[in-house]
Amino acid sequence: MIPCEPKSQVGIIGSGNFARALAKRLINAGYDVIIGSRRPRSLSEVDSCLCNVTVTSLEDCVKQVPIVFLAIHFENYKDCLSSHEDLFTGKVVVDISNRLKVPKHRSNAEYLSSLLPNAYVVKGFNVISAYAMENEFAGGSHEVFVAGDDLMAREKVCVLARDMGFVASDWGLLQSARKIESYPLKIFPGWKIPILFTIGIFNVWLLYIIFIYFVKTTAYRWDQLFVKVLNKPLCMTAITVFACTYLPSSFACGFQLYYGTKHMQFPSWLNKWLLSRKQLGMIAFLLVFVHAIMSVLILSPTYLSSWFQSTTIVIPGNRTDDIKIPIKTWMVWKGEAACLMGILAFVCMCIIALSTLPSVTRTLNWREWRFVQSQLGHVTLFFSICHVVAMGAPGWAKGGPIKTVQSITFLSLIIPFITLFCKIVFSLPCIDNYVQKIRQGWETSYSKCRAKCSQKHATFGKVYSNPQDKDNSSEEDMMMIDSQENDRSCACQNTSIV
Numbered sequence: 001m002i003p004c005e006p007k008s009q010v011g012i013i014g015s016g017n018f019a020r021a022l023a024k025r026l027i028n029a030g031y032d033v034i035i036g037s038r039r040p041r042s043l044s045e046v047d048s049c050l051c052n053v054t055v056t057s058l059e060d061c062v063k064q065v066p067i068v069f070l071a072i073h074f075e076n077y078k079d080c081l082s083s084h085e086d087l088f089t090g091k092v093v094v095d096i097s098n099r100l101k102v103p104k105h106r107s108n109a110e111y112l113s114s115l116l117p118n119a120y121v122v123k124g125f126n127v128i129s130a131y132a133m134e135n136e137f138a139g140g141s142h143e144v145f146v147a148g149d150d151l152m153a154r155e156k157v158c159v160l161a162r163d164m165g166f167v168a169s170d171w172g173l174l175q176s177a178r179k180i181e182s183y184p185l186k187i188f189p190g191w192k193i194p195i196l197f198t199i200g201i202f203n204v205w206l207l208y209i210i211f212i213y214f215v216k217t218t219a220y221r222w223d224q225l226f227v228k229v230l231n232k233p234l235c236m237t238a239i240t241v242f243a244c245t246y247l248p249s250s251f252a253c254g255f256q257l258y259y260g261t262k263h264m265q266f267p268s269w270l271n272k273w274l275l276s277r278k279q280l281g282m283i284a285f286l287l288v289f290v291h292a293i294m295s296v297l298i299l300s301p302t303y304l305s306s307w308f309q310s311t312t313i314v315i316p317g318n319r320t321d322d323i324k325i326p327i328k329t330w331m332v333w334k335g336e337a338a339c340l341m342g343i344l345a346f347v348c349m350c351i352i353a354l355s356t357l358p359s360v361t362r363t364l365n366w367r368e369w370r371f372v373q374s375q376l377g378h379v380t381l382f383f384s385i386c387h388v389v390a391m392g393a394p395g396w397a398k399g400g401p402i403k404t405v406q407s408i409t410f411l412s413l414i415i416p417f418i419t420l421f422c423k424i425v426f427s428l429p430c431i432d433n434y435v436q437k438i439r440q441g442w443e444t445s446y447s448k449c450r451a452k453c454s455q456k457h458a459t460f461g462k463v464y465s466n467p468q469d470k471d472n473s474s475e476e477d478m479m480m481i482d483s484q485e486n487d488r489s490c491a492c493q494n495t496s497i498v
């Protein structure tokens with residue numbers, strides 16, 4: 001048997017929840033763990049798995065180890081460390097602390113670095129909970145973000161993370177700790193606007209449906225509200241949100257065509273919209289899924305009488321008249337076509353949704369992924385439009401223009417039609433070639449771009465006429481201005497357009 005290389009000793013300051021979970025994980029990874037506590041006592045009293053851990057004073061712990069984890073709260077750093085500054089000279093100190101508010105100017109790790117100027121401070125592990133640290137199969141990401149000014153120190157912490165079964169991700173300099181510390185504070189970043197947008201659209205459609213089916217006419221009964229009626233705003237919202245997933249890429253195309261360059265920042269509303277496309281697509285898929293279940297539940301002549309053929313069973317009468325019983329039999333073309341288009345749209349949407357799973361995405365190259373997300377996405381939108389047209393067209397033909405314009409099928413198709421129309425226009429070879437040229441870096445006129453960019457810069461940030469004004473500006477503004485001044489070829493948008 002080949003003996004394993006002995007692993008180094010690791011110190012942990014603090015004996016709280018995180019410290020104990022970390023100690024267990026390190027022991028399982030083969031490390032010797034020394035815990036430095038204000039009140040050294042046997043941890044085996046607290047945790048039987050930690051009977052092999054040495055518990056000592058903070059000073060003894062730091063002296064013995066090359067790497068120390070600070071498992072104490074950020075507020076206690078000064079109290080705990082100020083008199084031991086020299087002890088940490090040349091040691092790698094891992095800051096795992098979190099805080100309750102997003103750090104603006106200085107992260108906990110940068111603060112720690114100012115307290116221990118001779119140590120190699122590395123940010124890491126703060127995104128892993130004590131529970132996930134202790135339970136290998138706990139939910140949540142197993143990615144550990146690492147940042148620090150010293151490359152070797154960072155590398156040591158990355159190796160530790162990998163040995164413990166985590167995926168280490170190097171975020172570069174200690175300054176990145178600001179982002180790393182704000183990461184666990186976020187709850188589903190990027191979902192707020194798409195969800196609010198969807199709720200808004202759903203409410204608009206729901207109110208309209210209540211108005212036309214319950215107030216203006218009495219087509220439905222209130223007890224049909226939950227499935228029969230609710231299914232309508234649900235599918236209208238689904239198709240609207242799905243169309244809105246693809247519409248911003250046409251706006252981006254138009255924007256680039258108008259300015260004749262790709263080296264120009266999109267307006268912030270368009271940037272946000274482009275960045276929300278994944279969320280919008282996922283919400284649309286969820287709504288379509290629910291719509292499909294509800295539609296299958298009510299797929300009967302009782303609910304959808306216009307989808308089925310009417311016929312009459314005649315029973316010959318022997319005294320007076322025949323007895324006639326009207327019944328619905330097979331589906332008419334409207335029902336069959338709507339079903340087919342709906343099924344095709346649903347299947348295509350499932351493929352698109354599957355392609356966003358990281359395990360599937362990894363197997364696709366850029367062109368394949370783009371094909372599924374863009375081309376197949378527009379084909380899905382086309383099938384969805386056909387599904388609605390099949391349901392609405394017979395009514396439009398009968399009802400005349402005014403009733404057509406007021407029908408829910410017509411109204412719900414406006415945005416999808418615009419989206420598909422824009423896509424067709426921008427796909428025409430004469431326009432597409434031009435757009436592709438621009439996306440490869442070609443510009444209509446460099447001076448035109450410069451002029452427009454400088455106008456944009458003037459309104460984008462602030463124009464400082466004297467250095468005093470500049471000194472008074474906020475850090476964020478300064479960073480924006482500096483990056484704009486440094487960028488000689490205009491601000492470049494980096495949101496990919498699929």
Ligand code: NAP
Pocket residue numbers: 013014015016017018019036037038039070071072073074076079080096097098099125126127128129130131
């Ligand atoms: P905890 O259970 O409250 O433990 C904190 C430890 O700090 C105490 O057990 C204490 O150990 C030590 N300490 C040193 N100086 C102290 C002082 N002046 N006052 C009070 N305690 C002092 O906290 P925790 O949950 O383990 O969290 C520790 C750190 O990990 C925090 O910075 C937290 O943000 C971070 N973190 C925690 C989690 C989590 O899931 N718990 C996840 C990510 C990051 P001694 O008595 O032995 O000195």
